[in-house]
Amino acid sequence: MAKTIDQHFDNLRGSRVWRSIFRSGTGSSTLKRALAVQQNVFLHLFSTKVRTRMLSFSATWYLGTLTLGTFLILVATGIPLMFYYHPSAPQAYADTKDLQFVVSSGLFLRNLHRWSAHVMVFLVFAHMFKVFYRGAYRAPREFNWVIGVILLLVTLLLSYTGYLLPWDQLAYWAITVGSNIASAVPVMGGKIHFLLLGGNAVNANALLRFYVLHCMILPLAAMFFVAIHFWRIRKDGGLYSHGSEPATVRANAFGGGEVKVPTLSPQNPQGQGWGTHGDAKEGQ
Amino acid sequence: MADSKDFTVGVDSNAKKSPRRIVFITRRTSAQVKAETEDQIQTFPEVLFRSAVAIMTLAVVLVWIALLFNAPLEGLADPSHTPNPAKAPWYFLGLQEMLHYFPPVVAGVLVPGLVVMALIVIPYFKVNIEADGLFLKDRAKRLAIFYVLAIGLSLFLLLFKVYAALVPTLIMAGVMLVAAQSSPQSPSAFRRYLAGRPLSYWVMTWFLFELVVLTAIGTFFRGPGWEFVWPWQG
Amino acid sequence: MADEIKKSDDVSRRQFFAKLGLGSLGIAAAGTAAFAYQYLEPNVLFEPSPVVNAGKPDRYPLGSVTIDVNSGIYIIHSDEGYFSLSAVCTHLGCMTTWKPELNIIACPCHGSKFEQSGKKIEGPAPKPLPWKRIWLNDDGDLLVDRSTDVPPLARDSFVRV
Numbered sequence: 287m288a289k290t291i292d293q294h295f296d297n298l299r300g301s302r303v304w305r306s307i308f309r310s311g312t313g314s315s316t317l318k319r320a321l322a323v324q325q326n327v328f329l330h331l332f333s334t335k336v337r338t339r340m341l342s343f344s345a346t347w348y349l350g351t352l353t354l355g356t357f358l359i360l361v362a363t364g365i366p367l368m369f370y371y372h373p374s375a376p377q378a379y380a381d382t383k384d385l386q387f388v389v390s391s392g393l394f395l396r397n398l399h400r401w402s403a404h405v406m407v408f409l410v411f412a413h414m415f416k417v418f419y420r421g422a423y424r425a426p427r428e429f430n431w432v433i434g435v436i437l438l439l440v441t442l443l444l445s446y447t448g449y450l451l452p453w454d455q456l457a458y459w460a461i462t463v464g465s466n467i468a469s470a471v472p473v474m475g476g477k478i479h480f481l482l483l484g485g486n487a488v489n490a491n492a493l494l495r496f497y498v499l500h501c502m503i504l505p506l507a508a509m510f511f512v513a514i515h516f517w518r519i520r521k522d523g524g525l526y527s528h529g530s531e532p533a534t535v536r537a538n539a540f541g542g543g544e545v546k547v548p549t550l551s552p553q554n555p556q557g558q559g560w561g562t563h564g565d566a567k568e569g570q
Numbered sequence: 571m572a573d574s575k576d577f578t579v580g581v582d583s584n585a586k587k588s589p590r591r592i593v594f595i596t597r598r599t600s601a602q603v604k605a606e607t608e609d610q611i612q613t614f615p616e617v618l619f620r621s622a623v624a625i626m627t628l629a630v631v632l633v634w635i636a637l638l639f640n641a642p643l644e645g646l647a648d649p650s651h652t653p654n655p656a657k658a659p660w661y662f663l664g665l666q667e668m669l670h671y672f673p674p675v676v677a678g679v680l681v682p683g684l685v686v687m688a689l690i691v692i693p694y695f696k697v698n699i700e701a702d703g704l705f706l707k708d709r710a711k712r713l714a715i716f717y718v719l720a721i722g723l724s725l726f727l728l729l730f731k732v733y734a735a736l737v738p739t740l741i742m743a744g745v746m747l748v749a750a751q752s753s754p755q756s757p758s759a760f761r762r763y764l765a766g767r768p769l770s771y772w773v774m775t776w777f778l779f780e781l782v783v784l785t786a787i788g789t790f791f792r793g794p795g796w797e798f799v800w801p802w803q804g
Numbered sequence: 805m806a807d808e809i810k811k812s813d814d815v816s817r818r819q820f821f822a823k824l825g826l827g828s829l830g831i832a833a834a835g836t837a838a839f840a841y842q843y844l845e846p847n848v849l850f851e852p853s854p855v856v857n858a859g860k861p862d863r864y865p866l867g868s869v870t871i872d873v874n875s876g877i878y879i880i881h882s883d884e885g886y887f888s889l890s891a892v893c894t895h896l897g898c899m900t901t902w903k904p905e906l907n908i909i910a911c912p913c914h915g916s917k918f919e920q921s922g923k924k925i926e927g928p929a930p931k932p933l934p935w936k937r938i939w940l941n942d943d944g945d946l947l948v949d950r951s952t953d954v955p956p957l958a959r960d961s962f963v964r965v
Contacts, residue, residue, distance in 0.1 A: 319612045329614070336617055338609040348624045355625035359632060366843060379646045386643065390842040393640065400641035402632050407661050418692070418774055421701060428693035435689045442661065449659050458647035459656035463666070470674030487649070 331516050339527040345420065346525065349413035354512065356406035361505065363399040371451070373497035375490045378453040403445050410441045422526035430518040433511055440508045447500035450493060461496070462488050654794040663788030664781055670796055671732045685777070692770060703766040705750040713750055720746075734787050738779040746772055854951035858938075861886060861946055861965045869902045869909075869920060877936060877948055878902065878909070880920060885962030888936040888948045889922050895929040909933065922956055935961050 469479035484491030752761035793799035916927025
């Protein structure tokens with residue numbers, strides 16, 4: 287029985303329809319595996335090969351990957367939650383209660399969304415500290431660090447805007463306190479406060495604005511910057527790993543130490559691990 | 571000669587400061603450039619499968635937590651009745667704790683703004699790129715600056731009675747003094763480690779320490795009226 | 805060669821674990837799909853009840869055809885008793901009207917025409933206007949359940965007072 291299932295799958299994979307969608311096919315050859323990444327619209331953000339040292343768990347604790355994982359869980363739970371939620375006061379509170387008590391799996395989705403949000407904020411901070419203490423922010427990765435700080439702010443804003451949506455006492459007063467802090471900005475504070483809330487107090491306008499920010503603007507911003515963040519990792523030479531970086535040129539390097547000069551070679555066709563700088567000049 | 575794109579080395583993005591190619595010429599041999607290649611592996615399946623396992627493990631843990639613990643939901647929002655205490659989400663509680671001591675302009679705008687700006691410029695400071703141990707160079711001068719800043723900050727915090735921030739500052743200052751007395755030749759591995767830590771490490775560790783302490787106090791030790799309570803009293 | 809030793813339906817350890825893993829993922833996916841479907845089907849509807857209270861029977865004199873546009877039904881008092889027709893045209897859902905001068909129910913959208921019994925006279929409507937369940941409650945009010953169809957012209961489809 288199992289064999290015929292395999293045969294069925296093989297027939298399916300050989301069919302014209304299948305091959306028109308998945309052009310390169312499966313296989314364990316290096317070429318096939320490289321094509322699997324390179325020919326895929328989502329995966330070709332990655333390079334087809336990476337340096338072995340980048341896999342090291344102790345280097346990164348996979349914190350960046352885990353942060354992305356929480357983000358994916360949040361999107362996957364957040365979108366279904368939108369089916370039962372009206373961003374109008376006080377309907378929002380009734381909808382949150384409905385989600386918890388009436389809707390099948392509603393309580394589970396809400397819980398998963400909430401705890402993933404807290405874990406994501408925690409992981410984003412942990413990721414930032416781990417990158418810092420590894421020294422992975424240094425050139426040529428400076429700009430990626432800045433992108434990371436932007437993503438930290440986007441994450442905090444996502445959590446903050448989402449906090450208001452249940453429209454309960456916890457939400458209402460947390461946001462009131464927070465938006466009053468925003469009004470403390472000198473000169474522009476009052477204007478910022480008014481624009482943020484769409485009014486002078488946390489009311490129906492504020493709820494709708496926070497809803498649009500939380501469900502559309504900030505997730506799009508997050509995805510935009512995450513794409514840049516991943517692209518920069520690749521273009522900066524892959525994940526930082528101390529043993530793989532060219533030695534810094536310092537006084538002690540002239541004391542007989544080797545300075546690694548990377549080169550393109552058949553084994554290293556993409557010049558993996560070496561930063562490229564557009565202003566490289568001859569004879570410097 | 572190969573194209574300049576083939577040979578790239580250097581840490582600084584500025585080509586003038588950080589040379590692109592270095593040639594060592596010794597008396598006996600001709601110029602030799604040692605090229606290093608490193609083992610590489612396929613993204614698919616090595617990287618992607620490991621990432622998938624990591625994310626699936628995370629998902630399992632989060633699903634368990636979601637099944638066991640409920641998200642909080644209090645009563646309907648009531649603008650006329652402020653709960654006591656009215657606490658911000660946990661990641662802002664450090665900020666809210668600081669609001670207890672300083673006016674909103676300082677605690678809510680100045681400090682977070684400076685923190686964000688400081689984070690952004692970290693990779694662009696030469697001192698962070700070179701990453702030498704803080705007290706291994708210009709020791710006397712740096713120690714003097716350290717004393718001025720540490721005592722100044724501690725007095726400032728003492729003046730405003732910000733004990734929550736004062737204690738971590740004093741602890742960090744103490745550890746930094748140990749680092750100042752250490753060198754790469756110190757007997758204990760810990761002191762050797764401390765001796766090699768650069769300035770950015772000290773500032774960031776002080777920041778992390780403060781963040782954790784202030785957030786912990788805001789979460790567990792503050793009750794109605796933002797009065798100090800023991801966690802078990804809350 | 806190992807082929808001779810292996811039986812034809814042997815599965816290698818790698819294949820076994822691959823099947824186990826994919827199988828578990830398949831079961832998880834199927835379970836998720838089932839729960840997702842249940843989630844998307846609402847358990848509570850915020851719509852008015854299908855049961856309509858049409859008031860006391862003496863509001864409807866003999867031979868009258870009365871439409872209630874808010875609930876989309878006709879209350880008709882004929883010789884056999886009171887009965888209720890759906891006023892929603894079976895073609896594409898427009899609200900029909902009663903034309904007493906022509907003694908027909910007509911739909912303004914595409915020209916369907918129905919008799920008083922709901923039977924289609926002409927037009928693109930595919931089915932006759934359905935009869936709805938009608939009964940008297942304890943207070944003596946006529947109640948119509950718009951979600952329940954009853955056979956046209958049948959004895960129990962009328963309310964006799």
